[in-house]
Amino acid sequence: MRVGVVGVQGDVSEHVDAVRRAMEEEGLPGDAVTVRRPPDLAKVDALTIPGGESTTISKLLVKFELFDDIVRRAGEGMPILGTCAGCILLAKEGDDQVSKTETRLLGLMDMAVDRNAFGRQRESFEGNVEVTILDKPFHGVFIRAPEILRTWGGCAPIGKLQGRIVLAQQGHLVAAAFHPELSGDLRIHRWFLRLV
Numbered sequence: 001m002r003v004g005v006v007g008v009q010g011d012v013s014e015h016v017d018a019v020r021r022a023m024e025e026e027g028l029p030g031d032a033v034t035v036r037r038p039p040d041l042a043k044v045d046a047l048t049i050p051g052g053e054s055t056t057i058s059k060l061l062v063k064f065e066l067f068d069d070i071v072r073r074a075g076e077g078m079p080i081l082g083t084c085a086g087c088i089l090l091a092k093e094g095d096d097q098v099s100k101t102e103t104r105l106l107g108l109m110d111m112a113v114d115r116n117a118f119g120r121q122r123e124s125f126e127g128n129v130e131v132t133i134l135d136k137p138f139h140g141v142f143i144r145a146p147e148i149l150r151t152w153g154g155c156a157p158i159g160k161l162q163g164r165i166v167l168a169q170q171g172h173l174v175a176a177a178f179h180p181e182l183s184g185d186l187r188i189h190r191w192f193l194r195l196v
């Protein structure tokens with residue numbers, strides 16, 4: 001199994017590490033590789049989109065000709081895990097800031113996001129997320145985190161922090177408003193790999 005990590009901007013190496021460790025813990029043979037160009041994408045079975053700055057990542061995906069390929073591959077069933085900025089990009093609807101910055105969203109999941117719902121960088125925090133697919137809460141790291149305001153259609157909320165949606169799933173697509181790659185707890189990555 002080859003899992004790609006979109007490597008245009010953001011916490012790329014943390015994602016590569018987390019995927020590799022999760023594979024090891026699950027006893028799955030395979031590797032995590034950085035995806036920067038279309039030929040890299042063609043070689044992977046699944047993708048993660050890291051945290052970073054959603055406007056920048058979106059622009060670079062267009063520039064490096066990955067944007068349309070990711071949309072097409074997702075349509076063909078390629079699993080994607082998007083965290084934080086990656087979560088924003090997976091959404092169909094953004095907030096005012098997304099429109100003002102003319103950020104192109106991949107628009108793959110039936111959900112609306114508020115890009116900086118939990119405040120600025122210095123308001124970053126950690127908190128326990130109640131996750132329906134895990135038996136114990138997940139300690140989430142929130143950095144300028146978005147909120148998933150609502151979901152519809154095929155998308156379902158599967159994780160909440162104080163009643164606010166911070167984790168959602170639509171079949172093979174998963175969006176986390178926090179950073180599961182940063183907390184040392186690999187349960188979300190391991191669950192995602194089992195989806196793959």
Ligand code: GLN
Nearest residue numbers: 051052053054084085144
């Ligand atoms: N809120 C940020 C954005 O708009 C995302 C923050 C993050 O990925 N840590 O892109």
